Amino acid sequence: MTVRVRIAPSPTGNLHVGTARAALFNWLYARANGGVFIVRSDDTDQERSTAEYEEGILESLRWLGLDWDEGVSVGGPHGSYRQSDRYERYREVARQLIESGAAYYDQRPADELEALRQQAQKEGKHPGHYIRRPDQEFDSGVIRLSIPQDAPIVFDDMIRGSVSFEPRDVDDFVILRTDGIPTYHLASTVDDVDYGITHVARGEDLLPSTPKHILITRGMGAGEPVYAHLPLLFGTDGKKLSKRDDATSLTDFRDAGYLPDAVFNYLCLLGWSIDGETTIFSRDEAVAAFDLADVSKNPATFDPEKLEWMNGEYIRAMDPARFIELVVPFVEDAVGRELDGAELSRFEEISHLVQERTKLLPEAGEQVTFLFTEIDEYDQKSWDKVMTKDGVADVLAAASQRLGTLETWTAEAIEESLRALLAEMEIGVGKGLQPMRVAVTGSSVSPPLFESMAVLGQEKTIARLDTARSLLTG
RNA sequence: GGUCCCGUCGUCCAGAGGCCUAGGACGCCGGCCUUUCAAGCCGGAAACGCCGGUUCGAAUCCGGUCGGGACUGCCA
Numbered sequence: 001m002t003v004r005v006r007i008a009p010s011p012t013g014n015l016h017v018g019t020a021r022a023a024l025f026n027w028l029y030a031r032a033n034g035g036v037f038i039v040r041s042d043d044t045d046q047e048r049s050t051a052e053y054e055e056g057i058l059e060s061l062r063w064l065g066l067d068w069d070e071g072v073s074v075g076g077p078h079g080s081y082r083q084s085d086r087y088e089r090y091r092e093v094a095r096q097l098i099e100s101g102a103a104y105y106d107q108r109p110a111d112e113l114e115a116l117r118q119q120a121q122k123e124g125k126h127p128g129h130y131i132r133r134p135d136q137e138f139d140s141g142v143i144r145l146s147i148p149q150d151a152p153i154v155f156d157d158m159i160r161g162s163v164s165f166e167p168r169d170v171d172d173f174v175i176l177r178t179d180g181i182p183t184y185h186l187a188s189t190v191d192d193v194d195y196g197i198t199h200v201a202r203g204e205d206l207l208p209s210t211p212k213h214i215l216i217t218r219g220m221g222a223g224e225p226v227y228a229h230l231p232l233l234f235g236t237d238g239k240k241l242s243k244r245d246d247a248t249s250l251t252d253f254r255d256a257g258y259l260p261d262a263v264f265n266y267l268c269l270l271g272w273s274i275d276g277e278t279t280i281f282s283r284d285e286a287v288a289a290f291d292l293a294d295v296s297k298n299p300a301t302f303d304p305e306k307l308e309w310m311n312g313e314y315i316r317a318m319d320p321a322r323f324i325e326l327v328v329p330f331v332e333d334a335v336g337r338e339l340d341g342a343e344l345s346r347f348e349e350i351s352h353l354v355q356e357r358t359k360l361l362p363e364a365g366e367q368v369t370f371l372f373t374e375i376d377e378y379d380q381k382s383w384d385k386v387m388t389k390d391g392v393a394d395v396l397a398a399a400s401q402r403l404g405t406l407e408t409w410t411a412e413a414i415e416e417s418l419r420a421l422l423a424e425m426e427i428g429v430g431k432g433l434q435p436m437r438v439a440v441t442g443s444s445v446s447p448p449l450f451e452s453m454a455v456l457g458q459e460k461t462i463a464r465l466d467t468a469r470s471l472l473t474g
Numbered sequence: 475g476g477u478c479c480c481g482u483c484g485u486c487c488a489g490a491g492g493c494c495u496a497g498g499a500c501g502c503c504g505g506c507c508u509u510u511c512a513a514g515c516c517g518g519a520a521a522c523g524c525c526g527g528u529u530c531g532a533a534u535c536c537g538g539u540c541g542g543g544a545c546u547g548c549c550a
Contacts, residue, residue: 010550045549110548117546124475127546142548160479169477169546177548184550208478208545231480232544269486269499276488279499296487299543303485306500316513357512367511382510415509433509445511 003035004198007061008042008188011054014249017302018203018233018241020064021267025230026201027066028268028290038195039068041082044187049084060250063260065283083187090182093190093220094143094175102219103175104133107141128171143176145215153211158199158228158292165211173212185209189216192225201228201292204299228292231271232299241302257330257361259318262311270300280313312359323355324348327364334365335372343372350455353447367447371456375442375464382444391427392435393472398425399436400465403458411454418450439468 007023009015015023023039030037039061043049061068083090097103116130133146147170154164175186182190192200192213200213207229217224235241241248253263264283268274274281274289315323324347331347332338339347347368358364378387386392402421406413422432437449440461446452453461 008550012550042550048549121475121546126476128477163478165478171546174548179548181548183548188550203544204479205544206550209550229479234543236485266486271487273487273498275498277498279487297480298482298486299480300487301485303500306486309500312513359512386510418509429509431509437510441510443510447511449509 001198003030003033004038004196005030005035005201006038006040006192006195006197008040008191009057010042010045010048011050011057012045012048013053014251015057015060016241017248017250017253017267020060020250020263021233021270022202022230023061023066024064024264024267025272025290025292025295026199027068028287029199029201029292031287032290035198036069037066038197039081040191040195041084042184042188043082043084044182044184046084046181054082056251060254063254064250064264065260083182083191086187086191087181089194090187090190091176091180094182094186097145097175097216097219098143100219101146102215103143103145104172105138105141106134106144106172106174107138108134126169126171128167128169131171133172142174142178144172145175145212145219147172147215153214155210155214155224155227157207158201158226159231159295159297160207160229163207163210165208167211170211170215175216185212186216189213190220193217193220193222197225199228199292200225201230204229204232228295231296233270234299234301236301236304257363258307258311259314259361262307262314265314266307266310270302271296271298280310308359315358315361316356318355320352320355324351327351327354327358327361330362330365331368331372332365334362334369339372346371346455350447350451353451357447370441370443370446371452375467377442378438378468379443379445382438382442386434386438386444387468387472389435393469395422395425395427395432395435396439396465396469396472400462400469403453403465404462406458409454409458411450414453415450435468436465440464 005026007019007026009019009023027037029035039058041049041054041057043054094103098105113131117127120127120130128147131144133144147167149167152164152166153170154162157163173185174183176182189212191197210227210229214224233241250263254260261283265280265286268281268286269279272290272295274285278285318326328339328344328347350368350371351364354364354367357367398421399418402417403414406417418433418436419429422429425432433449434444437446437452438444440446440449440456441452456464
């Protein structure tokens with residue numbers, strides 16, 4: 001039997017990391033087993049679903065590198081991958097469930113049901129005890145599933161093992177609303193049956209809903225898929241990762257300068273590991289080793305610091321040309337304009353030094369703005385720490401003078417000449433170079449100085465040394 | 475309140491009765507390297523929630539307890 005899995009995001013927002021991780025695990029399982037990965041749009045919440053979000057989610061999936069199987073997803077074997085296009089099908093199933101006695105119309109008003117719920121809670125019982133089929137027969141209203149009370153609902157979860165629910169703890173839930181729109185439970189389950197989904201891997205938050213889905217599946221006369229309930233993701237504060245947190249959608253990560261490979265790798269590690277020793281691995285390696293049964297049961301806390309570290313690892317390992325390609329937009333963003341050809345090649349000269357120092361793409365831009373814009377403001381802390389010491393003006397003056405005589409303007413030549421100068425002046429290298437760094441780059445933190453000067457150019461380097469010196473001497 | 479799930483370093487993961495004086499990674503601390511910052515290298519602190527039981531032997535199995543979480547909608 002071919003493995004067929006799916007991810008069914010609701011287009012009510014951007015792709016959330018929790019959903020992305022669920023998508024990732026489904027994708028891995030499909031690819032690991034030569035199966036099919038389907039993307040479906042669970043847009044039965046008509047109030048909040050939009051086409052823009054739907055496209056955005058697909059884009060994020062592509063960005064992460066999770067390719068889905070088009071022919072069966074979009075306009076697949078049973079029509080559309082979009083639930084809102086399949087309402088007739090869900091109504092048809094609801095009707096069939098009524099005919100077979102598995103479901104019934106319920107006309108009771110909302111306030112009456114609410115009263116039942118409160119009574120149940122007061123008595124410490126599940127609402128299922130009360131929200132049961134009324135004796136009367138109706139032919140309109142919501143449609144509820146009638147929960148068979150004869151046996152517990154048991155299933156074997158790939159991650160959690162055997163899970164069991166007593167039928168009296170499951171209430172007669174709504175499958176079709178008054179307006180004829182199916183609820184999530186119905187639509188999702190019918191789709192899983194119609195699409196021949198073999199494995200349902202989803203968040204653990206849906207574990208309590210699983211008996212409902214099993215009952216619908218049985219009511220349709222179909223066999224149940226294998227369930228695998230993934231551990232939930234929590235934020236750094238130990239609470240469920242919410243959309244209120246800063247970066248929880250994939251687009252946020254992309255915009256912040258994260259690499260899809262790093263995000264992919266990191267997400268894999270949230271609830272799974274390749275062998276307990278290896279931290280950095282490729283998609284192919286993950287696919288080769290992945291099994292849903294190996295996924296951890298524990299909820300995982302999303303750790304932005306580790307992701308950031310990992311992003312740095314991927315940036316450093318990247319092909320230099322690729323790094324330049326990716327980072328130039330961020331450089332231009334930091335500089336505030338596009339770079340011309342000459343500037344571009346100057347950046348390329350120094351980019352390998354920037355690459356080592358970058359964890360997030362935008363940081364690369366910040367590191368090199370001094371090359372392309374004049375320094376109109378020195379970093380205050382750097383200035384206070386470095387420039388207010390005795391003898392700084394003399395060092396700057398001497399450096400300016402000495403560099404002015406240099407005939408070969410290369411990092412090596414600059415280094416040689418400056419080292420010699422400082423030796424003559426009997427000033428330590430560290431102490432002597434820092435003022436020059438601040439003068440030339442505007443900060444005490446920068447890419448390596450000699451290379452920076454080399455790329456900046458002789459004229460500008462000397463001018464900046466002079467400017468800083470004159471600020472000191474008044 | 476009820477139902478269900480979960481419980482190894484601060485965090486993620488390894489561990490499927492003896493290989494565990496519990497391993498790897500991030501972070502943290504210290505050192506080396508060094509023109510700053512990174513990177514790199516070396517070293518360190520840091521965990522089996524608790525109580526019983528099974529067993530020659532338990533992080534691993536069982537029970538209880540405590541703690542955390544999810545669900546409890548005509549939201550998904």
